[in-house]
Amino acid sequence: MALPLNIDDLINAKTVESVRIEFKQGWNPYSILKTVCAFANDIDEYGGGYVIVGIGEQDGSPVLPPSGIEQKDLDNIQRDFFKLCQDNLKENIFPIIEPVLFQGKWILVIWVTTGEQRPYKASDSPGKNAQMKIFVRHGAITKEATREQEIRLGELSIYKHYDDRINPRATIDDLDLGLMLTYLQEVKSQLYKEAQGMSLVDLCLKMQIARGAAENIRPLNVGLLLFCKNPENFFPGCVTNLVEFEDDAGTKYAEKQFSGPVHFQIRQIMDYFNSTILKQYVRKEQKVAETTKFFNYPYQAIEETVVNSLYHRSYENPTPNEIRVYRNGANRRIEVLSYPGPLPPIDENALLQLKVTARNYRNLKLGDWLKNLRLAEKYATGIPTIVDSLNRNGSPKPILSTDEAKTHFLVVVNTHPDTPIESENTATELEIISLSDLQQKILEQLVKEPSTQNEIKGHLHINTKAELDYLLGKGLVKAKKSGKSTMYFITPEGRESLNNNF
Template sequence: MTREELNELLQTDENFRIERTASTSNMDKFQEAICAFSNDLPGSGKKGYLLIGVNDDGSVSGLKVDDALVKKISGIRSDGNILPLPVMSTEKVETEKGDVLAVAVTPSLFTPVRYRGRVFVRIGPRKDIASAEEERILTERNAAHLATFDVMPCREATLDDIDTDIIKQQYFPQAIDTETLETDTRSFTEQMASLRLYNKQYDCPTMAAIILFGKQPKYFMPGCYVQYVRFEGTTKAGKIINEKEFKGGLTTLLPRLESFVADAIVTQRPEEISLLREKTVTNYPGGALRELLMNACMHRDYQSNTPIRLYQFDNRIEIMNAGGLYGEARPENFPHVNAYRNPIVAEAMKVMKYVNMFNRGISRVQEYLQTNGSKPAHFNVNKLTVFEVVVMDANVTALERTHDELRTKLAQLDDNFKIRVKSLICNINRDYYSARELQLRMNSAQTPLELRTSSARYFMVHILKPAIELGWIAPLYADTPHHPKQKYKLTELGITMKVILSEENHEI
């Protein structure tokens, strides 16, 4: 925006397209204005402007716009309080008397737009909550912009095909402001239509209503379910150990899927760090799998007959849904640019708290995995018709990392010590042994005569003690090294080293 364009807006009286404010902290006021501009009740099709740093009389207040303010106002677009997401841009304009932060809002094609469950509109220079009649106008206008599959009418369906109790008791109270809902005298179908769940022209639920609240969505969309398969091994050629199908509307399917992931997929096991310490190792962080499955349900192509595939192998999980990147999202800008194939489904999942913040899902997944010690998820975004993500089992990841670390440590050791410790480790198991028993096992036929030792002290100082310091062997009485009944055993790290030495037959 140029200064000339700004001056023109400043000299124009406040109207249905312009709102001025000197405040920088009244976020409710800002979001109500953006919501109202998005609804564009007059139907002008022209952008609305929120001018921050401008007094009511059109004079510049002297504000200094910093990056923090720009970031805060820009964040309104994707924080999920305004649904469907507004189309808006922010721009700082410098003048002699101060800065102005201009927020340009494009009228939405998917009205009514709500801010925290309320529909705001502008009537001339005044902003207010829409009346029932005004909301009806916005709803009917939306019917002319059927641009996505989820807002299309499901003409075979009736109200008997959806769970109306969930809509009335769970969804409406979260999607519509309490005060508005209490005074709402519209019929149930009119209320549904205002949320794009019902098509009044054809007198039937929309596809979004069937996807979200349908009793048998698979009847209308054959691919509308989640298929879980557990394969033995690391390929689809392996024996099928378990398989399960999750079907129904998302509001009933998702809780069952979450419980299944937590109970049947995510496992935890203690891993010994020392004789007295353990840590818990989780194969897959539940939060990451939940986020990925919610993402698949929200973004999938529901016109496809292919279900969401949740495939588990010995070393990884693959999640695949029909429909590649959508809209402005491209492989080169993924995951920084997002577009919604199913905006009504996405809105409902946000309202019902299945997803927390738009455009944050991928980064949250990677954060969960990093915290768990897992490898980053791999997203295959180059396929045109499907979206696929692969998550590696953290146990496999940890084992690979441990193997690499042990090989590196092994390469740094003295050659003679390597030979002796190999003879020692490869000739014992998980039992406890006295120092004398360990010395005898080290002096096995595998050890050259010149490297065997009959000195108990030499064995303790130069072989057993270093092995303990490396974490490969641990004493039974760690706090009393010279305990008369002291014994020793292989640690988990020592067992891994034994595997490396045995399988790879290191030349040491």
């Protein structure tokens, strides 16, 4: 049977971190056994790993095309592997081992998930003098565990990630076969074709989204979050409320709600942002041929913020996520609020400094599925991706915050400083008008209060008619009759132009 992911993406580390992949050119049983043991111990909480037999490795990268395994040897190796695990691993684990035809050669992919009875031990060698030892991964290296690491594994064995737990309130029928097949087809998994003839229970077990005794197979929480049409029935917090404010006071607003599987929510939210909120502008300066393009909010930064809010939140918490969009006013921004706050050791100070380096995850399994869909970044790269995207767009850095009790996690993304007042167009040409010192002073005066030409002349002690005519022609000021006088006031475009000339 095939695996529920794209093999080419796996081998080239496109959706799985390279430290979770070990290549073996040939069948070396006890070396492979140690790696299997280390992946099952999963001391860094990566989510297990993959051993790929039949492909060599050089400087951490696969040597392609593969050397492969003779087809006639595949069955014997699989039988040997099963017996090897049975006799030389304590506690027993039996990872999935799958023959795959890749680039015209047969290879074996061994999928090892995080074990439920850590720490695991493996024989360090064949023969009577073999000793059972605990092995762990340090980066891409498998080694014997230290005493401190043994203690750490004992601590990890007590805790099970919420998304990897069986949901006792759900049944297999709460999972939707159509959603599962759609996923397998999208990631181009070879399991998609095989799944057509499988029962729902068998497919759930194969995808490792259900577990239990044969007579009582039940879904895991991660399965419900991704493959249940209404996961909010089991997790009230699996909903995102979006509120758009039209004024600074927050009295005029519109609301929209997104629900359904987590990856569906992400895409629906981003489709809405892309069609309604995100806009590109072209800035053209006078007397300069080049133009500069920028977005009010760069897509990648917003997508990563939305993904993080659904990936890292706790689904034991019933409070839905909230996205607030402030479209007008002096402080236009997008706020994304999720519950609860970050896990230790991340605190308020670390967030203020944008130093997010922790490796603790609430939803380890969910992250793997989202990465297969290329919706989530690899480990510890989400916040740097947001910062980098904003920086390349010329936008301010994001503001990350929580409270002392870590009841929530707030991300604030401010609009690009050159974003003009909202336009109906998705791409707007923004002309940067170079102002003389006198024109700037006129606009500064009008920022304080609307004035007549004589009042402006009185403040600046110079005739300003020519400059006012220029500013009127550019739409930076407007004139309005007030009795016998004409009052001049600054337009939103005038404010933008004044800001751009500082």
